[in-house]
Amino acid sequence: MGNILRSRSHVLNKLDPDVLKSMGNEHYRHGRFEEAMALYNQAIAINPKNACYYSNKSAALMSSNRLIEAVIECREAIRLDPYYHNAANDRLARLYQIGRCRESIESLRKIWTKKLTQGTLLRLKILKESSAIA
Numbered sequence: 001m002g003n004i005l006r007s008r009s010h011v012l013n014k015l016d017p018d019v020l021k022s023m024g025n026e027h028y029r030h031g032r033f034e035e036a037m038a039l040y041n042q043a044i045a046i047n048p049k050n051a052c053y054y055s056n057k058s059a060a061l062m063s064s065n066r067l068i069e070a071v072i073e074c075r076e077a078i079r080l081d082p083y084y085h086n087a088a089n090d091r092l093a094r095l096y097q098i099g100r101c102r103e104s105i106e107s108l109r110k111i112w113t114k115k116l117t118q119g120t121l122l123r124l125k126i127l128k129e130s131s132a133i134a
Helices: 004-015 019-029 031-045 050-064 068-078 086-099 101-111 120-133
Strands: none
Touching: 019 031, 019 050, 031 050, 050 068
16 A cells, blocks of 8 residues: 555656646536646645645635635645735635625735735725725
8 A cells, every 4th residue: 555655645746736737627617626626735745835825725725605715725835835816806706705804905015015006005995985884
């Protein structure tokens, strides 16, 4: 049994995680979110320090209505690369969708304190206005 596990690990390590991500993206585009997540998980197993893989997994989780898990994956992507804009925007959207508007605003402020873009400023303004209404 140990040889099988070592053999599988050896094959997995020979795969290019970016190729796995691309394959996952193809499944995602066709609405096959579970298959996409499995490929993103394989990419993460090979290279657990790439924020993009976590962000893509988060998007697949989001599309599967697994919002809390999606936020967790976004948080990991941001931990790995605080300036990875896709992860920051994804986390913001997921927090907002699960009704945690104030937390999403604070999260956005923390992430982008040094690097605010026009789009981010607009999102922050919209969130402030919507939270004042709620």
